[in-house]
Amino acid sequence: MIGALILGLVAGFIGRALVPNDVFSGMERGPKSWAASVVLGLVGALVGYFIFTRGLGIGDDDAFDLGGLLSAIIGVILVLIIAGVVAKRTPAAKH
Numbered sequence: 001m002i003g004a005l006i007l008g009l010v011a012g013f014i015g016r017a018l019v020p021n022d023v024f025s026g027m028e029r030g031p032k033s034w035a036a037s038v039v040l041g042l043v044g045a046l047v048g049y050f051i052f053t054r055g056l057g058i059g060d061d062d063a064f065d066l067g068g069l070l071s072a073i074i075g076v077i078l079v080l081i082i083a084g085v086v087a088k089r090t091p092a093a094k095h
Contacts, residue, residue: 007072008041015044015076022080023087044076051075
């Protein structure tokens with residue numbers, strides 16, 4: 001559990017740093033920013049796990065280990081790009 005949270009935090013921060021002006025860029029500091037990074041990292045780890053381990057057969061069978069950091073970062077980047085596309089298409093985001 002602790003390893004998953006650390007993986008999520010690290011992958012979330014790195015992924016958010018690599019994607020400029022992501023949909024969560026308004027949360028620059030504080031608990032909301034930390035929580036968003038952890039959640040993004042955990043979701044990214046799952047996305048990376050399904051793409052690389054289940055889809056391509058690369059990696060081990062544990063979705064939340066620190067060895068999967070690269071796939072988790074790639075997953076975070078994909079999640080941020082998809083979230084950005086979805087946010088731009090919703091009427092509430094057009095202000």
